[in-house]
Amino acid sequence: MTAVLRQAAAEAALARLFPPGVAVALVGIGPGAPLPGEAAAVAGAVPARVAEFAAGRLAARRALAALGHPAVAIPAGPDRAPCWPEGLAGSIAHAEGVAVAAVRRGAPLGLDVEADAGLEPDLWPLICDPVELAALPAGDRGRAVRLVFAAKEAVYKAQYPLTGQVIGFDAVRVTLEEEGFVARLRQEVGPLPEGHRLRGRILRAGGLVLAGVAT
Numbered sequence: 001m002t003a004v005l006r007q008a009a010a011e012a013a014l015a016r017l018f019p020p021g022v023a024v025a026l027v028g029i030g031p032g033a034p035l036p037g038e039a040a041a042v043a044g045a046v047p048a049r050v051a052e053f054a055a056g057r058l059a060a061r062r063a064l065a066a067l068g069h070p071a072v073a074i075p076a077g078p079d080r081a082p083c084w085p086e087g088l089a090g091s092i093a094h095a096e097g098v099a100v101a102a103v104r105r106g107a108p109l110g111l112d113v114e115a116d117a118g119l120e121p122d123l124w125p126l127i128c129d130p131v132e133l134a135a136l137p138a139g140d141r142g143r144a145v146r147l148v149f150a151a152k153e154a155v156y157k158a159q160y161p162l163t164g165q166v167i168g169f170d171a172v173r174v175t176l177e178e179e180g181f182v183a184r185l186r187q188e189v190g191p192l193p194e195g196h197r198l199r200g201r202i203l204r205a206g207g208l209v210l211a212g213v214a215t
Contacts, residue, residue, distance in 0.1 A: 007098065010206035014100055017111075017201050017212040022104040024111075025062035029055040029097050037073030041080065055099035056092040063090065063103040081160065091157045096208060110158030110213040112150045116204050118142025119149065127152070127169050135175065147202050148174045150211035151181045155198055158213040163190030179203060183213070 007028065014024045032054035034042060042053045060082065061071040069085060077083050084090050090103035091111035102111045119142050124133060127149050136144040151174045156167060167189055175182045183198045200213035 006206035006208075008206070010098065010208050010210070013203040013205035013208075013210055014102075017203055017210055018102055018104075018109065018214050021106075022102050022109065022214060023063040023066035024100065024102045025059040025066065026098055026100045027055050027059045027062065029094060029099055032058065035073040037075050041076035052094045052099065056094050056101060059099045059101035060090060060092055060103060063101045064088070067103060067105065069103075089161065091154075093153075093157075098208070100210070102212065104214070107215045108158050108161040109215060110154035110156065110200075110211075112153035112157070112209075112211045114146055114150045114153075114209045114211075116143070116207050116209045117146065119145045129170060129173060132173060132175075144176065146209060147176055147181075147211070150209045151176075151183060151200060151202060151213075154200055154211040154213045155183045158198060158200075158215050159189060159192065162215065163192060165189050176202070181211075 011026045014026050029051050032051055034054045034057055038057055042050045057074050060074050065071060072085060074082050082092055088103055088105055089108045091109055092101045093111050093113045095113045096115045100111060100113050102109055124145050127145055132148060152169050152172050155172050171187055173184050173186055180201045185192055185194055185196045188194045198213050200211060202211045
């Protein structure tokens, strides 16, 4: 599959990741610079990091445009999280030469993108607890752990605007389903009680794993 076809497949999957009302965009990472209002977030960064950041912000502005919102700079706050226009929530991610963004009016959401490839066994216990590992298919467990990783990254991004809390992989237990997952908090996180559930989707296309959570 050519790079153009892979990107088209990933864009089609991204469009199906969230419920109606969420605008998404995908752009390839290439030479580029952030807008003046965004540049402070990557001041002094290496060129590759600047390119990733600029592509992510461009994807975010394209998603905003799909909502009918004017293109604006999206600076980073003191916690380095994107500062979205009033009344809007969004999420940005990048990997494998692409940047993706999702934006909507209303409640927070989370988005992650990863390479569709297995993770090394020494990483499995850092991402999954014994219960999660036991539930994963034995045949391609490294790739399944990658799905759990992507799900937990999306959950983290979705919960952070609500809680302001930095949480680790062990704070969430993920159960994979067909093209989706259920995440349960294993501890109280800010206003979210232990046992709080978040449901999301996971899609694989174009050599990528895409995970999304809309709270």
